[in-house]
Each structure stands twice: as structure tokens, then as C-alpha cells.
Amino acid sequence: MSSPLLRTPLYQEHVRLRARMFPFAGWEMPLQYRGIIEEHRAVRTAAGMFDVSHMGRYWIVGERAATALRRLTTYNVTALPQGMGHYSFLCREDGGILDDVYVFRPAQERFLVVANAANAEKVWGWLQSHIPPSAGLENVHLETAMIAVQGPKAVAICAAVLSPSLTHLRRRGCLEMTWQGMAMFASRTGYTGEDGLELVVPAYHGPLLWQRLLEAGVVPCGLGARDTLRLEASLPLYGQDIDESVNPLELGLTFALSLDDDADFLGREAILRAMREGPRRILACLLAEGRGIMRPGFPVLHQGQQVGTITSGGYSPMLGVSIGMAFLAPSLAQVGTRLIVDVRGRSLPVRVVRRPFYRAPREG
Amino acid sequence: MPSPQDRLYTREHEWVKVEDQIGTVGITDYAQDQLGDIVYVQLPPVGQQVRHMEPFGEIESVKAVADLYAPVSGEVVDVNRELDEHPELVNQDPYGRGWMIKVRLSEPSELERLMTAQAYDQYIAQEAQP
Numbered sequence: 001m002s003s004p005l006l007r008t009p010l011y012q013e014h015v016r017l018r019a020r021m022f023p024f025a026g027w028e029m030p031l032q033y034r035g036i037i038e039e040h041r042a043v044r045t046a047a048g049m050f051d052v053s054h055m056g057r058y059w060i061v062g063e064r065a066a067t068a069l070r071r072l073t074t075y076n077v078t079a080l081p082q083g084m085g086h087y088s089f090l091c092r093e094d095g096g097i098l099d100d101v102y103v104f105r106p107a108q109e110r111f112l113v114v115a116n117a118a119n120a121e122k123v124w125g126w127l128q129s130h131i132p133p134s135a136g137l138e139n140v141h142l143e144t145a146m147i148a149v150q151g152p153k154a155v156a157i158c159a160a161v162l163s164p165s166l167t168h169l170r171r172r173g174c175l176e177m178t179w180q181g182m183a184m185f186a187s188r189t190g191y192t193g194e195d196g197l198e199l200v201v202p203a204y205h206g207p208l209l210w211q212r213l214l215e216a217g218v219v220p221c222g223l224g225a226r227d228t229l230r231l232e233a234s235l236p237l238y239g240q241d242i243d244e245s246v247n248p249l250e251l252g253l254t255f256a257l258s259l260d261d262d263a264d265f266l267g268r269e270a271i272l273r274a275m276r277e278g279p280r281r282i283l284a285c286l287l288a289e290g291r292g293i294m295r296p297g298f299p300v301l302h303q304g305q306q307v308g309t310i311t312s313g314g315y316s317p318m319l320g321v322s323i324g325m326a327f328l329a330p331s332l333a334q335v336g337t338r339l340i341v342d343v344r345g346r347s348l349p350v351r352v353v354r355r356p357f358y359r360a361p362r363e364g
Numbered sequence: 365m366p367s368p369q370d371r372l373y374t375r376e377h378e379w380v381k382v383e384d385q386i387g388t389v390g391i392t393d394y395a396q397d398q399l400g401d402i403v404y405v406q407l408p409p410v411g412q413q414v415r416h417m418e419p420f421g422e423i424e425s426v427k428a429v430a431d432l433y434a435p436v437s438g439e440v441v442d443v444n445r446e447l448d449e450h451p452e453l454v455n456q457d458p459y460g461r462g463w464m465i466k467v468r469l470s471e472p473s474e475l476e477r478l479m480t481a482q483a484y485d486q487y488i489a490q491e492a493q494p
Contacts, residue, residue: 035455036426037401224400224427291404293424315403315426344422344429 008053009145009206017220025117027054030222040228040317042219043192047151049218050226056120057140057200058127060111064135069111071265072130073103074248076258080105085172085187087256089248095270096244099123104174104187116238145206149218150196158197161216193233194360231323232316234285234355240296241283241311241325249279284333285355286324292348294324294341301340307332316357323357366485367392368459372475373484380435387436390463394488399425402454405447407464412440414467416474436474442466
């Protein structure tokens with residue numbers, strides 16, 4: 001049988017809250033506490049928190065860190081201002097995506113790479129084999145806990161519980177601070193389409209941070225709600241919408257690509273070639289126009305012919321209908337195109353819509 | 365919590381409560397809890413024949429889909445249309461307002477093949493074990 005599941009530093013908190021646990025990427029993670037829709041709404045209307053300690057966390061530090069990392073990232077991390085973070089891909093030479101990551105630069109010579117749980121080992125191996133010894137490389141995956149606090153009230157609550165300085169963080173901003181004598185990394189990022197923070201603390205302090213946030217009224221949320229939230233925000237998920245056969249252009253996430261500097265990052269030539277040729281397929285957002293739920297693997301039909309397959313699909317609690325994503329030929333990926341999704345033999349009419357499916361109302 | 369004593373249960377987690385040869389059918393509290401937030405319930409029209417332990421509809425939650433199995437054979441004489449707009453009633457009140465269909469029993473002897481509340485509670489206790 002497979003090896004036993006890993007448990008995060010917050011495992012006992014989940015047990016205490018009677019979470020329903022499930023295996024995810026080798027970890028025993030909370031699927032839900034009170035219910036996916038209730039947790040989803042808490043994030044959309046107030047504040048929810050997720051144990052995301054299963055995600056890989058790696059520091060690259062020192063004066064060679066920026067140039068060493070630039071060789072691996074599609075985004076130009078050398079131009080990342082201190083105190084900011086950015087989404088990027090790690091690509092193979094042939095442009096295939098090894099992982100989609102967040103890169104943070106809390107200090108001039110300190111970079112934190114946050115990787116998908118399912119790719120954590122792969123990314124760690126990739127960093128080890130590509131980051132020269134002259135740049136410091138440290139794996140803090142198992143010695144830290146990570147909590148994402150998300151929702152319109154998330155930042156205000158964190159500022160009250162942790163530090164008023166957090167309100168000054170810009171979107172995608174990050175900083176290192178101390179809280180109650182412990183080192184903490186904080187960034188104004190997330191994976192829900194809402195404002196919020198992601199916090200990294202030493203593993204043994206994770207439960208205290210979790211409990212303080214709970215006392216402040218933050219609703220514990222499982223990976224079930226994390227999935228419905230990220231799908232409403234039309235954020236792709238590695239393993240479902242992204243794999244090594246997908247190139248960044250097909251995802252439409254060109255903001256993660258920097259091609260205007262001369263840096264010879266892995267995958268650059270393949271991406272330039274793909275840009276010249278144009279993408280053969282594009283990840284499109286599909287909105288159901290009837291009852292029935294798109295789920296991964298369901299065929300997408302046009303004039304009776306299969307033209308794609310649902311990669312991510314489910315129910316949108318905010319829209320009250322099913323939403324999904326599928327790779328389609330550019331001619332079919334046009335907003336407004338009407339298609340059919342085969343839901344276990346029944347035809348569900350869908351329409352290509354602009355991303356995201358749901359946009360959080362923003363102040364100011 | 366023990367299952368209600370006034371009805372019978374299937375291994376697929378449906379219940380049927382029979383009054384005057386009309387069986388009201390729904391899913392159990394255990395089933396709704398396992399499914400999580402229910403978002404669609406697909407039910408047959410009035411007049412359709414359903415057959416013992418064959419699918420009569422589908423239930424979809426945020427995370428899963430499941431077939432609904434008829435505990436008894438017969439003609440559908442009523443359908444809970446309230447579930448069209450409020451499928452969450454199945455979560456909130458699985459033995460009451462979350463009922464699904466009413467069937468006029470054509471083979472009452474089928475009831476002998478169903479589980480009592482006590483037997484069903486033992487059955488799910490076993491199923492819940494790892």
C-alpha cells in the first residue's frame with residue numbers, strides 16, 4: 001500500500017473542530033468542517049482560514065539568489081521589488097509547466113517559493129539541481145505551518161490579532177515580522193479571488209496562530225471550499241487544469257511571463273515559439289445554462305463532436321449554477337460561444353464567459 | 365442519532381415510510397451527511413414506474429453525485445417539487461421536508477427485503493469504520 005499520509009502541524013486543530021479529513025497529495029487534510037457552502041460564503045462575506053501547510057515552501061537567499069532563481073522562473077524575479085511577490089511558472093526546457101508557484105521577495109536577497117503540495121517533491125528536486133551552491137537554498141516545508149486567511153474582513157482581523165502593520169501591505173506585498181517572539185512571514189495573496197493574507201510561522205507556533213484567528217471569528221475552511229472558491233475566481237489548479245503538457249499561453253496567464261529581459265530562463269525558447277505560432281487551445285470558462293453539474297472528465301461538445309474535456313468543474317455557490325473550465329480551440333473559446341457538456345448522458349447547455357466567473361467587489 | 369423507527373431502509377441509504385400502500389421515499393441522515401451540501405435533486409415525473417433497487421433519480425452535492433435507488437416498486441404518485449428550489453432541505457430535514465417521491469406499492473412483499481432502523485444503524489456503524 002501507499003505510504004502513510006503526512007499530517008500538518010495543525011492536524012490536532014482539525015480533529016478538535018471535527019473536520020472531515022481526506023487524503024490530498026499525500027497529506028491528511030480537512031475537506032470541510034461545517035459544510036462547503038457555508039465555508040465558501042464565509043470567505044466571500046467575512047473571513048475564512050485554510051490550513052495550507054501542505055504546500056511546499058523553499059527559501060533561496062544570498063546575493064546570487066535573484067539571478068539563480070531567474071534561470072527557473074518565467075516571471076522576471078530580479079525585477080521584483082523588495083516586499084512584493086508574483087505568480088510565476090517553473091518550466092522545463094520544452095516549455096512544459098513543472099509547477100505554478102508564488103515567488104516572494106520580503107528582503108532584497110531573500111526569496112520564498114511556494115509550490116503546490118502535489119509538486120512539492122518535484123520542485124524541491126528541481127531547485128536542488130538548478131540552484132548553484134553559492135546561493136543558499138533551504139526547505140522549510142515540514143518545519144513551518146502556513147495559514148491562508150481570506151475574505152473581505154481578513155486583513156482587518158489579522159491586523160487586530162497580529163500587527164497593525166499588515167494593513168499597509170499592498171496586494172501581492174509581503175513582509176517578515178515577529179509576533180509573540182516568533183518569526184512570521186505574511187503576504188497579501190491567496191487563492192480565492194478575495195482579499196486576504198497568507199501567513200507562515202514555525203510549525204510549533206501554528207496551533208497558537210490558528211486558535212487566535214479562530215477566537216477572532218475567522219471561520220475554518222477546508223479544501224472543499226478552497227476548490228469552489230478558486231474555481232469561481234477561475235484560477236487553474238495544477239493536476240487538473242495544468243500539467244507538464246500545458247504551456248503558459250494556453251492558460252492565458254501571460255502576466256506570469258517576462259520576455260522583455262534577456263534572461264535565458266528554462267522554457268523561454270519554447271514559450272517564444274508558442275507565441276509566434278499562437279496557442280492551439282485555450283483554457284475557457286464555461287457557465288451552465290441549465291441544471292446539472294460539470295465535473296472533471298466530462299466531454300464538451302460542439303455540433304455533436306467532442307471538442308474538449310472539462311478539467312475543473314463544479315457548483316458555484318455565488319452564481320447558483322455549475323461552472324467549469326476546458327481547453328478549447330481558439331475559435332471555440334470566444335466569449336459567447338454556446339456548447340454542450342455531456343453530463344452522464346444528458347446534455348447541459350453551457351456558454352463561454354469571460355474570466356473570472358465571480359469577481360469580489362472591491363473598495364475604493 | 366438512531367434512525368427513525370417508523371420506516372425501513374436500503375443498503376444504498378434510502379428510507380421508505382409506508383402508509384396505506386403509499387411509500388414516501390427519501391435518503392437517510394447518514395447519506396446527506398456523507399454527500400455534504402446538496403445542490404440538485406433529479407426526480408422522475410408523476411406517473412413513472414420505479415422498480416425495487418433500481419435508480420429513480422440522481423442527487424448532486426457540491427463534491428459528489430449519487431444515484432437514488434427505489435426501495436419499492438410502483439407508480440410515482442407525488443414528487444417533492446420543493447426540492448427544485450430548495451435542495452438543501454435534504455440536508456436540513458432528510459426524514460421530513462426533504463422527502464423525494466411517493467410511490468404506490470405494486471409489490472408490498474419487497475418491504476421484507478429492507479432493513480429495520482436498528483439493522484440500518486448497525487449497517488452504517490460498520491460502513492463508517494475505516
